[in-house]
Amino acid sequence: DADVTQTxxxxxxxxxxxxxxECSQTKGHDRMYWYxxxxxxxxxxIYYSFDVKDINKGEISDxxxxxxxxxxxxxxxxxxAIPNQTALYFCATSDPIGVSLFFGPGTRLTVL
Amino acid sequence: xxxxxxSPLSLVVHEGDTVTLNCSYEVTNFRSLLWYKQEKKAxxxxxxxxxxxIEKKSGRLSSILDKKELFxxxxxxxxxxxxxxxxxxxVISGGYQKVTFGIGTxxxxxx
Numbered sequence: 001d002a003d004v005t006q007t008x009x010x011x012x013x014x015x016x017x018x019x020x021x022e023c024s025q026t027k028g029h030d031r032m033y034w035y036x037x038x039x040x041x042x043x044x045x046i047y048y049s050f051d052v053k054d055i056n057k058g059e060i061s062d063x064x065x066x067x068x069x070x071x072x073x074x075x076x077x078x079x080x081a082i083p084n085q086t087a088l089y090f091c092a093t094s095d096p097i098g099v100s101l102f103f104g105p106g107t108r109l110t111v112l
Numbered sequence: 113x114x115x116x117x118x119s120p121l122s123l124v125v126h127e128g129d130t131v132t133l134n135c136s137y138e139v140t141n142f143r144s145l146l147w148y149k150q151e152k153k154a155x156x157x158x159x160x161x162x163x164x165x166i167e168k169k170s171g172r173l174s175s176i177l178d179k180k181e182l183f184x185x186x187x188x189x190x191x192x193x194x195x196x197x198x199x200x201x202x203v204i205s206g207g208y209q210k211v212t213f214g215i216g217t218x219x220x221x222x223x
Contacts, residue, residue: 031209033211040215041215042200042213042214042215042216043155043200043202043213044213045211050208088153090154090155094204094209094211100144100146100157100160100204101146101157101202101204101211102157103148103154103155103156104154105153105154106153106154
């Protein structure tokens with residue numbers, strides 16, 4: 001089984017809808033991240049969490065919110081989706097020393 | 113502001129060629145540099161580098177870090193079409209282990 005899983009893997013939605021992307025991990029890591037990837041812009045950090053009570057904004061948090069329901073679960077929400085949020089979204093975890101990063105398989109989100 | 117710059121942005125080579133991908137960085141309190149390969153979806157881990165001058169190897173891929181000059185290179189020898197991908201460089205830095213990614217180098221290997 002994959003160490004970091006994301007659901008859904010693909011989603012098409014309409015402008016204004018609320019969307020939740022879910023991430024689960026079995027690596028036992030405290031640190032979890034949400035990134036989005038756009039062609040030509042690389043990976044940009046949306047939110048990160050170092051434990052259940054510690055959630056921080058990344059570079060591009062506007063229009064997004066997160067919930068850390070448990071050590072193993074970190075969800076990303078788009079409260080009111082807009083077309084420029086169309087992107088590939090990755091969840092990641094990092095080891096306790098913080099020197100490596102492990103990615104989930106990604107969610108391709110299209111907002112029409 | 114932390115910065116990771118990769119070059120070239122894209123590269124087209126023939127099978128059998130050797131390629132060198134570059135990654136330079138400016139960060140506060142460097143902890144590690146990571147290389148990833150991204151094909152269709154999620155980046156897959158290649159190397160983690162923390163010490164200068166120690167080459168990491170995995171088959172035809174190798175990488176080395178220069179912490180004095182603040183750069184790393186990823187070498188791929190005898191390239192194959194399966195090496196076609198985006199190669200991402202990331203640097204982990206600071207007390208909060210901030211991760212900064214480069215934009216990536218798109219490598220295309222043609223037969």
